Amino acid sequence: MDLSSINPILLIASLMVSATPILLAALGELVVEKSGVLNLGVEGMMITGAICGFAIGVNTGSPVLGFMFAAICGALLSLAFGILTQYLLSNQVATGLGLTLVGLGLSSLIGKPYEGIKSPTLQKMEIPILSDLPIVGRMLFSHDPMVYFSIALVAVVWAVLKYTRAGLILRAVGESHDAAHALGYKVVRIRIMAILFGGACAGLAGAYISLVRVPQWTEGMTAGAGWIALAIVVFASWKPWRILIGAYLFGGVTVLQLNLQAAGAKVPVEVLSMSPYLITILVLVIISARGNHGAPAALGKIFHASR
Amino acid sequence: MKRRTLLASAAALTLAFGGAAFAEDKTKVGFVFVGPVGDGGWTYEHNKGRLAVEAHFGDKVETVFQESVPEGADSERVMTQMALSGADLIFTTSFGYMDPTINVAAKFPDVKFEHATGYKQADNVSVYSARFYEGRAIQGHIAGKMTKTNKIGYIASFPIPEVIRGINSAYIHAKKVNPDVEFSIIWAYTWFDPAKEADAAQALIEQGADVILQHTDSTAPQAAAEAAGNVVTFGQASDMAEFGPFPRVSSIIDDWAPYYIDRVQAVMDGTWTSTSTWDGIGAGMVAIGEISDAVPADVKAEALAMQDALADGSYHAFTGPINKQDGTVWLAEGETADDGTLAGMSFYVEGLTGEIPN
Numbered sequence: 247m248d249l250s251s252i253n254p255i256l257l258i259a260s261l262m263v264s265a266t267p268i269l270l271a272a273l274g275e276l277v278v279e280k281s282g283v284l285n286l287g288v289e290g291m292m293i294t295g296a297i298c299g300f301a302i303g304v305n306t307g308s309p310v311l312g313f314m315f316a317a318i319c320g321a322l323l324s325l326a327f328g329i330l331t332q333y334l335l336s337n338q339v340a341t342g343l344g345l346t347l348v349g350l351g352l353s354s355l356i357g358k359p360y361e362g363i364k365s366p367t368l369q370k371m372e373i374p375i376l377s378d379l380p381i382v383g384r385m386l387f388s389h390d391p392m393v394y395f396s397i398a399l400v401a402v403v404w405a406v407l408k409y410t411r412a413g414l415i416l417r418a419v420g421e422s423h424d425a426a427h428a429l430g431y432k433v434v435r436i437r438i439m440a441i442l443f444g445g446a447c448a449g450l451a452g453a454y455i456s457l458v459r460v461p462q463w464t465e466g467m468t469a470g471a472g473w474i475a476l477a478i479v480v481f482a483s484w485k486p487w488r489i490l491i492g493a494y495l496f497g498g499v500t501v502l503q504l505n506l507q508a509a510g511a512k513v514p515v516e517v518l519s520m521s522p523y524l525i526t527i528l529v530l531v532i533i534s535a536r537g538n539h540g541a542p543a544a545l546g547k548i549f550h551a552s553r
Numbered sequence: 554m555k556r557r558t559l560l561a562s563a564a565a566l567t568l569a570f571g572g573a574a575f576a577e578d579k580t581k582v583g584f585v586f587v588g589p590v591g592d593g594g595w596t597y598e599h600n601k602g603r604l605a606v607e608a609h610f611g612d613k614v615e616t617v618f619q620e621s622v623p624e625g626a627d628s629e630r631v632m633t634q635m636a637l638s639g640a641d642l643i644f645t646t647s648f649g650y651m652d653p654t655i656n657v658a659a660k661f662p663d664v665k666f667e668h669a670t671g672y673k674q675a676d677n678v679s680v681y682s683a684r685f686y687e688g689r690a691i692q693g694h695i696a697g698k699m700t701k702t703n704k705i706g707y708i709a710s711f712p713i714p715e716v717i718r719g720i721n722s723a724y725i726h727a728k729k730v731n732p733d734v735e736f737s738i739i740w741a742y743t744w745f746d747p748a749k750e751a752d753a754a755q756a757l758i759e760q761g762a763d764v765i766l767q768h769t770d771s772t773a774p775q776a777a778a779e780a781a782g783n784v785v786t787f788g789q790a791s792d793m794a795e796f797g798p799f800p801r802v803s804s805i806i807d808d809w810a811p812y813y814i815d816r817v818q819a820v821m822d823g824t825w826t827s828t829s830t831w832d833g834i835g836a837g838m839v840a841i842g843e844i845s846d847a848v849p850a851d852v853k854a855e856a857l858a859m860q861d862a863l864a865d866g867s868y869h870a871f872t873g874p875i876n877k878q879d880g881t882v883w884l885a886e887g888e889t890a891d892d893g894t895l896a897g898m899s900f901y902v903e904g905l906t907g908e909i910p911n
Contacts, residue, residue: 251760251761252759252760253759253760256759257759260752260755260756260759264748264752267748354589354591357591358591361591361593363795364776364779364795367780455747455748459748459751460747460748460751460773460776461776461780462747462772462773462776464589464591464592464593464745464747464771464772464773465588465589465590465591465592465621466588466589466621466745467747467748467771468748469743469745469746469747469748469749471748500749500752501752501755501756504739504749504752504753504755504756505756505759505760507738507739507740507756508706508737508738508739508753508756508757508760508762509737509760510737510906510907514910515740515742515910516742516910519740519742
């Protein structure tokens with residue numbers, strides 16, 4: 247075993263890239279769940295975002311436009327979920343699962359002409375001075391803009407939820423929609439907006455996979471990342487900064503286990519392969535054991551003004 | 554999921570309307586795929602074989618397929634439904650479908666099954682595979698010549714004989730031309746997961762590998778190598794020519810079409826029997842994609858010479874002296890490996906480090 251061949255600087259750098267899609271998707275889902283809606287369609291919105299972003303990226307040659315369009319597509323798909331669950335009062339779990347299936351099918355339909363094509367990808371950002379710092383420069387300050395955007399978004403979501411009136415209203419809707427309704431807040435409208443935000447984030451997350459991380463289009467390429475994002479929301483007990491920790495922990499263990507294998511570590515491969523999932527489950531158990539999960543009280547409940 | 558219900562209702566319809574007369578003139582051929590048909594690799598080539606069957610037989614044949622079928626109990630349900638819906642011949646195209654295929658075949662003695670890359674046969678189950686290790690020998694040769702860091706990364710999928718054969722064959726031939734060469738092997742435990750494959754390639758590149766061989770099905774490692782700039786790759790299962798001439802310098806291409814057409818014809822003629830087919834470069838089941846100009850001319854010439862020798866049988870990819878990893882003799886000087894040992898290969902050859910997960 248030659249652990250010295252693992253370069254911690256490069257490891258942390260690739261960890262940040264590897265974690266960015268689940269970070270974005272989980273952050274979007276956090277806002278959705280904070281408003282009291284459980285959208286299990288993250289995977290479907292992600293993969294739709296992946297192909298929509300990729301298609302626009304290829305056709306326009308601009309990855310930035312690709313990302314924007316991916317966010318719009320994700321939001322549009324989530325709007326379908328929003329209309330079904332908020333206006334037609336369908337079951338959120340079933341509708342969310344349906345959304346995943348629709349997204350997977352839709353993406354492979356749209357994606358047919360885009361197989362095996364290379365896309366323009368985001369350039370790494372060179373930040374003056376910071377990027378040239380030894381060690382830290384390579385580790386933290388030489389990524390593409392989306393990595394920083396995702397971290398900034400964590401800060402924004404946290405600040406909005408904690409300090410603003412809008413955040414307070416969103417949380418009120420998620421804790422008790424009846425009380426919020428009685429106070430005159432438009433529960434359905436607020437939830438739809440939260441769902442749209444979640445869809446846009448999932449779309450961005452998908453586009454990050456197809457435009458930066460892989461970068462190309464293949465069917466089914468999100469390969470379950472949306473489900474991990476859902477787990478990370480619970481893992482984080484619905485707190486934005488913990489989403490960051492959860493996503494980086496998961497991304498870190500994934501990257502580390504591959505590096506350990508490549509370095510020839512004398513640990514059974516099976517254990518290494520399952521370690522990311524094992525650690526996620528372990529942390530979930532520990533959090534649950536503490537009792538207070540922090541789940542919004544009205545999560546998954548259907549709201550109708552007359553009831 | 555949707556398609557599955559569709560199949561089920563199709564099955565019900567066929568039964569309800571006594572579709573026998575309708576099914577009689579058309580031979581119905583089913584395909585079970587492990588990945589999406591657009592993976593650009595393994596399943597893509599099997600689907601090309603399916604399309605070739607349709608093109609060849611036209612109206613006389615009807616094909617159905619289901620993609621991204623997990624290995625295990627799910628695949629058994631898919632096969633059962635295909636058999637129920639009147640398929641005459643079913644190709645199951647991944648190693649993990651082996652036991653499910655045998656189980657379902659026992660329930661439908663009149664339906665013919667063909668299982669790819671496995672080793673369990675039955676009266677109505679044939680097995681077929683390609684000698685990919687012949688292609689790996691050529692890759693190993695080129696890899697050994699091209700590497701500057703003497704570190705070759707290998708993204709392996711599952712620890713099954715087919716994959717182990719590939720690793721051994723590539724290693725033997727890389728070592729032959731470059732005694733200092735080392736292999737780093739990552740077991741991805743997936744056939745198809747672009748993000749994970751990209752991460753695996755990234756990890757290997759970061760640890761100094763400048764040649765990446767893959768036994769997973771997506772083109773993600775190619776893209777990772779391209780981004781790194783100085784890393785050589787090979788197309789897997791499909792040509793992956795869009796990444797040529799560099800990083801992709803050559804490829805192993807599976808060509809299933811002639812075999813599929815043969816077998817469908819045999820079912821039509823009523824001459825189908827349970828067989829075990831294992832063809833290589835010679836029979837055309839394994840093709841070597843064009844070796845690009847990024848490879849020096851002399852290396853290319855050597856690789857092509859080896860391809861010819863493998864094709865006409867004058868050279869066997871496993872020719873002694875070869876020792877097993879623990880140092881015991883496997884093949885003596887000049888001895889070649891027998892198919893039985895190759896089919897069940899579960900050991901590394903001498904020089905490879907690490908253990909095969911079991």
